[in-house]
Amino acid sequence: MGILCLGASSTLLCGEDRNNVLGLGCGNELVEVGSGHDGLDSVVGAVFPVDTDEAVRALLEKETDHKPQDGYAERLERGGLEYSWRRDAMDWICKVHSYYRFGPLSLYLAVNYLDRFLSSYDLPHDKPWMRQLLSVACLALAVKMEETVLPLPVDLQVCDVKFEFEARTIGRMELLVLATLKWRMQAVTPFTFISYFLDKFNGGKPPSLALASRCTDIIIGTLKDHLRLPRPQL
Template sequence: MSEIERSSFDDENSITSYRTSILQMGFPSEEDEETIREMIHKERQHSPKDDYLERLRSGDLDLNVRNQALDWIRKACEGLQIGPVCICLAVNYLDRFLSVHDLPSGKAWAVQLLAVSCLSLAVKIEDIKVPELIIHLQVGGDPWFVFEAKYVQRMELLVLNVLKWRLRAVTPCSYIRYFLSKIYGDDQEPSSRVISRSLQVIASTTKGIDFLEFRASEIGESEEDW
């Protein structure tokens, strides 16, 4: 596949994922001010604990655990051509989980199992069409371990319980259409390339931890200045 063809595919994949996200999460396609206020109000329910970033920076929480899990999620999404909306959602689950629940110390398999489960749940919420077998989802991330479906399902249930089943999370991607409408005007639809680029920029911020200082709406707004 040429670079032009790949770029076109990525744009289309990102937009399809984004539009699916809006429908799946109950967000209207055209957000009004009241809807945005409701989303901002819900942000804290969909955020890690307030001391999470400080604990990562101080070493109280092992940053390598997050980095390893995130690296696997990104490799899997790249291998399966899963877009940035799903990456942001999986990372949201990962950070919220790690902020309140400890993994077994020094267990690389537990880190990967958590990453697999977070991505699997995000894929289900986003209704992304990927191979149904859990093993296919895992192979996309160049895994060190491959888990049977029953173990992934058990970890998914743990993640669900820890997150209190709040999976329809408000992420920075949720605000893209609203902030772009402020730039382009409500009567002009932003191009697929602009939306795709905005989503990719937002997803790229999750590679580090500095973005955790900001609320989802603040990140969504600031990324429109790229």
């Protein structure tokens, strides 16, 4: 059985007609088990060391490969089902992120994957469970990219879930997300540039933890605005 639907009669085998969710089976999952972390240290000068103007320009060019398709923001601003799907997905991702105390990069990456997928792939309107499965898969991939210790993907299904999925099902959806995003998962984020700009504004002196924390709060606060999408920083 691919999916346990709480309050519904569907099974994932009902969803495998969607390209058979890539038509790939999953082997044993390799996942470290542990607890989350605050993650602030990981975003101060992390991901890519940025210390020159040339590096910043190169990263800004790379950033264009990790944004939603053109027209996606306008579609959301018009409202409708797609907007409500993204709002509900973001609300759930934020709750689970807080529950496990994952780092801020994990949250940003999960939403980045969600937006890029929704802008490129038409989810069926008559399969609400698939939207929740997408949220689980995006968060699971982000956690695998960023966290050093993490729960099993099936254990991410907390905080008022309507459907519950097996590990094999989540793995198949992860593969569909990976294929749709062309395996471009190491996204350039605003956190990439924190150390560079704080160094510029601070006269070359090491930034205080409070200042770095404030930058992180601003980025996450902007991300949680349901009508805003991650855009190029410059």
